[in-house]
Amino acid sequence: MSHSSAIRILGxxxxxxxxxxxxxxxxxQQLHYVASGCIKTPDGELPERLKxxxxSLGEVVAQHQPQLAAVEKVFVNVNPQSTLLLGQARGAAVCALVQAGLPVAEYTALQVKQSVVGNGHAAKEQVQAMVQRLLNLSGTPSxxxxxxxxxxxxxxxxxxxxMGALASQGFRVRGGRLI
Structure with missing residues (x-):
């Protein structure tokens, strides 16, 4: 892969x-904003919401043609029912990406916050501010x-x-170190 070629990534x-x-x-080494948004599901039965x-993610992929995808991993809530529902939503998202032929990487919220803010326990507002700054956005994203x-x-x-690529080669990364 040439350094001059652009790589489009869907998060x-x-x-x-x-x-x-x-x-x-x-x-x-430069990152450029392409698009972002939210897919809102209507109230109703779970199967329809997953659909x-x-x-919708299939449409996003078709419109923007990313080459790679990264999905946030599910964390365990205090409420097991909430965790199960979130896992099913995540499953629908991963299926849309895989169905489109995209390689899918997974990151925990802690890894994402550590990478973007430098603090794995950063507040949502800190993530928003750093994303705005890193991508030179005129406004704060939702x-x-x-x-x-x-x-x-x-x-x-x-x-x-x-280091994330090493995880796919049988190594694990913890705290920025290989284990």
Whole structure:
């Protein structure tokens, strides 16, 4: 892969009510904003809501033609039912990406915050501010879009031959170290 060629990355912050998406391009070491937004599911039955996520992400991929995707991993909530629902929304998102033929990388919220803000326990507002700054945006993105853009930024920094790529070679990265 040539350093002069642009790589388009789609980041996804899955949620059953709101799934954020963000697309960036990496040109060498420079990151450029392409698009972002939120997929909002209507109230109603779970299968219909999952269908909205699946179809809408498919449309985002078709429109913007990313080459890579990065999805935030599910964290365990205090409420197991909420965790299960979030996992199903995430599953629909991953299926849309895989169905489109995209390689999918996964990052925890801690990894994303550490990569973008430098603090794994950063507040949503800090993530929004850093995404705005890193991508030179004129306004602050919504929290869901900012998380998705942060996921794409994390993959741009860590997943393209960086330490994130080592995880796919049988190594694990913990605290910035290989284990």
């Amino acid at each position: 996804v912050d899955p949620g059953l009510r709101v799934t954020g998406f963000g697309i960036i391009e990496k040109h060498g 909205v996520i699946l179809q 929290p869901d879009a900012a998380d998705a853009l942060a996921c794409a930024i994390t993959h741009a920094h860590n997943g393209l031959g960086g």
